[in-house]
Amino acid sequence: MSDPQYFLAEAEKLLKPQSGLLSFFSGGSSTRQEDACDFIIQAANSYRLKKQFELAGHQFIRAADIQSKLNNHNDSANHLVEAYKCYKGVSPSDAIDALTRAIHIFLTQNGQFRRAANFTVDLAELYESVGDNANAIISYEQAGDYFTTDHAEALANKAFLKCADLSALNGDYSKAIELYDIIIKQSIGNSLTRWSLKDYFFKNILCVLSSGDPIEAKKRIETFASDDPSFQQTREFTLIQDILECIDQGNVDEFSEKVFQYDQFSKLDKLKTQLLLKIKTSVVDRDDEDLL
Template identity: 35%
Template sequence: MDNSGKEAEAMALLAEAERKVKNSQSFFSGLFGGSSKIEEACEIYARAANMFKMAKNWSAAGNAFCQAAQLHLQLQSKHDAATCFVDAGNAFKKADPQEAINCLMRAIEIYTDMGRFTIAAKHHISIAEIYETELVDIEKAIAHYEQSADYYKGEESNSSANKCLLKVAGYAALLEQYQKAIDIYEQVGTNAMDSPLLKYSAKDYFFKAALCHFCIDMLNAKLAVQKYEELFPAFSDSRECKLMKVSTGCSGLPLPEPQMGVAGAPGGTIIRTCPVVLRGYLCFVFSSFLWPFESPFSR
């Protein structure tokens, strides 16, 4: 069956579901099993939605799932309603990103009302990703990553919360909200120090925090590097720390002449150490990806 045939079948199912709903509203149906007709209509709407998906008519699929969700709410079937809103959101992602967000927000409202905060957090991430890649509204993406992190923290899912917070920090740095980024990198780095599995990533977070300090001023960066060395001695031996110490002039050595270079940038890059060029390099790290794709500092 080609796409037109699938759409025709889906339209027939929609008409059947609408008849079921209309019949359930009659006086006698109210007396003799009107709710069963609503349940049947829910199933038929879902079948129609899946048929529209097969035909790649994503908007029609989303609308059919929304119809099913509304009927599930009428039956007080909250979990089924939320599932249908999520299905609707996934369909609308391919055709109408804003409507996808609206559907996912409806699902989140239901899940939070049910106390299912981990699932709600997952869908906040989905919304954040839509704002990142489709609508390119980074401020709103940040807000949803923050909400997701809050829900994960409340459920003691700290690893998932940290992933969301690191996304927030990366985008905060790009928006020149350096103090916000610093607070997050320091928090996640300090927590990583206490974990045998994560402690080696702490130096990366402290390096990113130091970069944010550097973008504020040289003294901030110098004091931050000293603090991180005291807090996490392993940071002292890292190439990232050596780069920051040279760039802030706290390595005990004079800054090289502008025509010279420093081997020690992350990844083995050799960079010029003229203060202006060096500052440009460090700030460039925050914007070294094509907007709005993922920043290396949001990982």
């Protein structure tokens, strides 16, 4: 039988308080709750098969609550993860709540830092999907910290990079610069990530310029060229040099032309476009509010 209502009715019978001889013959309370939980899980999976994902999520939450009362923390966390999967496409707020609870259990009860880190990335993506960049930034940074604790540097850098990019988009340039510095330090000398260095250098310096510090930008381009001499042969290096010259001359037209030429060969993404616009309007020419 695959009717979720049948399974829920059976669960309710088991969850109903027992007394006297009836309690003796029907088994202990914890056993009955475990059996009820099994029926609730069957109901949840039945709802899931029917694509009634919100109802399925609610039952997985019920199962998690029962297992939590029984101190079965691993089972509780796993049910919360299943609830998150059900809610993800239909109720992001419920998905966030379920996943936050699961992550807390992984960290405090099970010591499963890798699982906590992976699901914290999922949590950050959920926040991003509903436009909550502030909490997304916090979650990506937490994920990076958890990966670092588990000695997974490559995954940590990936999470820190997302955090840095979102921070830069939100105008928190000091936070972005700090994180790009961490990523660059981890990437220099690593044959698997050195190809990405020019992009990290580029975004790092664009954030420095967006914060209004051309002198620091000049210092950094020299440092990065020393750390990785191949950087000097890149379009990114050339564009930064051109930008610094335009800043010195206050030449907005030349700035726009250099950016346009770069974009013809290396398409600018949303972040870099926003940073370059910030540099143009607030550093090159504070009175010019035109787009690139």
